[in-house]
Amino acid sequence: EPEVTQTPSHQVTQMGQEVILRCVPISNHLYFYWYRQILGQKVEFLVSFYNNEISEKSEIFDDQFSVERPDGSNFTLKIRSTKLEDSAMYFCASSVHPRNTIYFGEGSWLTVV
Amino acid sequence: GQQLNQSPQSMFIQEGEDVSMNCTSSSIFNTWLWYKQDPGEGPVLLIALYKAGELTSNGRLTAQFGITRKDSFLNISASIPSDVGIYFCAGSTGNQFYFGTGTSLTVIP
Numbered sequence: 001e002p003e004v005t006q007t008p009s010h011q012v013t014q015m016g017q018e019v020i021l022r023c024v025p026i027s028n029h030l031y032f033y034w035y036r037q038i039l040g041q042k043v044e045f046l047v048s049f050y051n052n053e054i055s056e057k058s059e060i061f062d063d064q065f066s067v068e069r070p071d072g073s074n075f076t077l078k079i080r081s082t083k084l085e086d087s088a089m090y091f092c093a094s095s096v097h098p099r100n101t102i103y104f105g106e107g108s109w110l111t112v113v
Numbered sequence: 114g115q116q117l118n119q120s121p122q123s124m125f126i127q128e129g130e131d132v133s134m135n136c137t138s139s140s141i142f143n144t145w146l147w148y149k150q151d152p153g154e155g156p157v158l159l160i161a162l163y164k165a166g167e168l169t170s171n172g173r174l175t176a177q178f179g180i181t182r183k184d185s186f187l188n189i190s191a192s193i194p195s196d197v198g199i200y201f202c203a204g205s206t207g208n209q210f211y212f213g214t215g216t217s218l219t220v221i222p
Binding site for chain 2: 101
């Protein structure tokens, strides 16, 4: 069964460093998302991406965050200058259509120290 | 963002019992999804609902899209130990999904 894959599974970074989280969405999906989940809390929407541009973003997704689809398969989330409060599990997801089911990757656990 | 109220927050039940949980919103949603999340892993889709009133089953799981389009219910029948985890509802207005706060389920053998 096709799945969303994410790398790395776990990353520890120093405060102020840049981080890039990578995702390979399901191949025939057109809509891509990043969500995050702070330990013990609910899943929070960060950004959705369609047709090579951001279609919607939350207030969490400030100027420190950016997304890119550098080629036909990868979808990346960059955090420019990490803060302690960026420590969370980051989930990539994809769907055929925004009303359709979204499928999540296994997550990238980011720890900022 | 949208607020989805999910209840109960946690449940402790005996193996074999049935479980019910629900999600309510102040907004109308077009799609409701139910996910299960195990510790350290991504949410795994259980059931997707696309029409008001829709009742869908997946094995021992049954979910319904509320007729007002502002709520959804998930039932698990005859619970087993591997049902343990956190269950999340998610609702979509069309552009993104908003997640509920989760129901933590513990099944006592």
